[in-house]
Amino acid sequence: MVNLEIDERNSVPGVPAAVQWLGWLSGALLATALSVWTFTVQAADPTAGKKIYVQHCQNCHGERGEPQWPGVPDFSHGEGLLQADSVLLASIKSGKAMMPSYRGVLNDSEILDVIAYLRTLR
Numbered sequence: 001m002v003n004l005e006i007d008e009r010n011s012v013p014g015v016p017a018a019v020q021w022l023g024w025l026s027g028a029l030l031a032t033a034l035s036v037w038t039f040t041v042q043a044a045d046p047t048a049g050k051k052i053y054v055q056h057c058q059n060c061h062g063e064r065g066e067p068q069w070p071g072v073p074d075f076s077h078g079e080g081l082l083q084a085d086s087v088l089l090a091s092i093k094s095g096k097a098m099m100p101s102y103r104g105v106l107n108d109s110e111i112l113d114v115i116a117y118l119r120t121l122r
């Protein structure tokens with residue numbers, strides 16, 4: 001005989017323990033699926049990213065990612081973008097060489113939107 005050892009105090013009277021456990025499990029799975037879905041939607045909004053890019057990045061990085069100054073990577077050829085989003089996020093937050101730091105100017109989710117936009121430029 002299988003003993004599921006579900007605490008009597010937490011069980012709904014009249015509903016078998018296994019059914020209650022399945023209900024809990026599907027709730028947990030649904031919550032996980034929803035949070036993954038929400039993250040994906042939030043992490044990739046190139047349309048919002050484009051607005052930020054035009055305002056903060058275009059002067060150096062060009063309308064379509066073509067460098068405006070020597071030493072700026074050419075995003076239209078994918079230069080500088082062969083790195084994980086988390087690495088690019090850190091570089092943009094701290095700044096690099098001539099590039100200013102965006103910590104306190106843009107939040108992480110805004111920077112991730114811009115990164116999603118950068119990946120559309122090539």
Ligand code: HEC
Nearest residue numbers: 056057060071072073080088091092096097098099100114
């Ligand atoms: C003042 C000019 C300037 C502005 C404004 C600017 N950048 Fe840059 N950016 C640079 C330069 C210069 C580099 C090359 C740094 C290096 O590797 O020496 C660079 C590099 C990068 C890289 C590649 C980093 C790497 O690790 O190779 C990314 C990604 C980037 N910029 C994104 C952005 C984003 C997004 C914005 C706007 C939020 C922005 N930049 C604004 C000048 C600028």
